[in-house]
Amino acid sequence: MGVAGYLFGGGLGLTARTDGWTADHVRSIELVDAAGAVRTVDATDPERFARLRGAGPADGEIVTEVTIGLLPAGPLTGGGLVRVLGPADEPASDPGALHAWLDWTRDLPADVTSGLAVVPYPDLPFLPADLRGRRVLRIAVVVCGDGARADALLAPLRAAVAADEDTIGPLQPSELGRVHAEPEVPHAYLGDNLLLSDVEGAGLDAVAARTGPMVVTGIRHLGGAAGRAAVVPDSVPGRDASYLVGALAPFESGSGPEVVGAELARSEVDGVLAGFARHTVGRHPSFRFGPTASGADGSVSG
Numbered sequence: 001m002g003v004a005g006y007l008f009g010g011g012l013g014l015t016a017r018t019d020g021w022t023a024d025h026v027r028s029i030e031l032v033d034a035a036g037a038v039r040t041v042d043a044t045d046p047e048r049f050a051r052l053r054g055a056g057p058a059d060g061e062i063v064t065e066v067t068i069g070l071l072p073a074g075p076l077t078g079g080g081l082v083r084v085l086g087p088a089d090e091p092a093s094d095p096g097a098l099h100a101w102l103d104w105t106r107d108l109p110a111d112v113t114s115g116l117a118v119v120p121y122p123d124l125p126f127l128p129a130d131l132r133g134r135r136v137l138r139i140a141v142v143v144c145g146d147g148a149r150a151d152a153l154l155a156p157l158r159a160a161v162a163a164d165e166d167t168i169g170p171l172q173p174s175e176l177g178r179v180h181a182e183p184e185v186p187h188a189y190l191g192d193n194l195l196l197s198d199v200e201g202a203g204l205d206a207v208a209a210r211t212g213p214m215v216v217t218g219i220r221h222l223g224g225a226a227g228r229a230a231v232v233p234d235s236v237p238g239r240d241a242s243y244l245v246g247a248l249a250p251f252e253s254g255s256g257p258e259v260v261g262a263e264l265a266r267s268e269v270d271g272v273l274a275g276f277a278r279h280t281v282g283r284h285p286s287f288r289f290g291p292t293a294s295g296a297d298g299s300v301s302g
């Protein structure tokens, strides 16, 4: 992922509820415009500066430099709570841990940013034995505070989730990658998202019970500083949302009974998102991936 493309959509970082969107900290942007002129855009050009931070460059504009304000490096605590929900090809009998995360987020202070992901791992020999063929819940948490503060905030969540693995501990900014523990191997994914004012409990139940082609479902808790207007106005979508739900499906070209093509992947992604559609307030363009993104008008049925 490139810094420029990430910033154009706002940039939802691991401490977003504490520090806001990354674009909120951009001081100036240098670009070459369609006529070949080099411009430095900042708060003195409010319309263009707002458009670049949220909607991105216009046709023909190429960003060559970005100046970003730094944040104080206070203590950070974070990592993941991992719970195996059961075999990936059977509905999970107990979605309680997903609901526990949602309930826990309702009254959290802004120094906690978290999200959950449900990953139904295929039964493939190169995967670790404890993940292979399992449906796994991962709750990723970053607390902008020390271990004692994090332990106090996390106590009810830890008690309710009964994690099989708990990696939450002191975190250096350079180690933030271990919070989501995403794969480092590239793969073709198709994905989409909904910005939500609230999370539908039935949507969580459906994610826990869903079988079929692999779809990774992730929900991020927004609000806090990510819900406040930027000091210098921008065009970042999602400040009015409390959660962002995303669904990602791997797909490949070819044919055969095992192949999940783009069309099937798209319908599986749409099916997962439909379970959350009731509280939709929009979509975030940064989290739409793949060749057949539909519903450009933001429509989702369900």
Ligand SMILES: Cc1cc2nc3c(=O)[nH]c(=O)nc-3n(C[C@H](O)[C@H](O)[C@H](O)COP(=O)(O)OP(=O)(O)OC[C@H]3O[C@@H](n4cnc5c(N)ncnc54)[C@H](O)[C@@H]3O)c2cc1C
Pocket: 001, 002, 003, 004, 005, 006, 007, 008, 009, 010, 011, 012, 013, 056, 057, 061, 062, 063, 064, 182, 286, 287
């Ligand atoms: C695995 C994964 C995890 C992600 N996690 C997050 C996350 O945690 N938070 C978040 O906010 N987003 C996240 N994203 C979304 C990400 O921010 C967007 O996909 C973003 O568009 C990536 O930018 P890129 O430059 O890498 O991609 P590209 O597709 O290369 O670029 C995006 C667009 O910007 C244009 N562009 C890129 N650089 C320039 C430039 N210098 N000048 C002009 N135009 C340019 C490209 O032409 C393209 O239209 C994630 C994406 C993936 C795939």
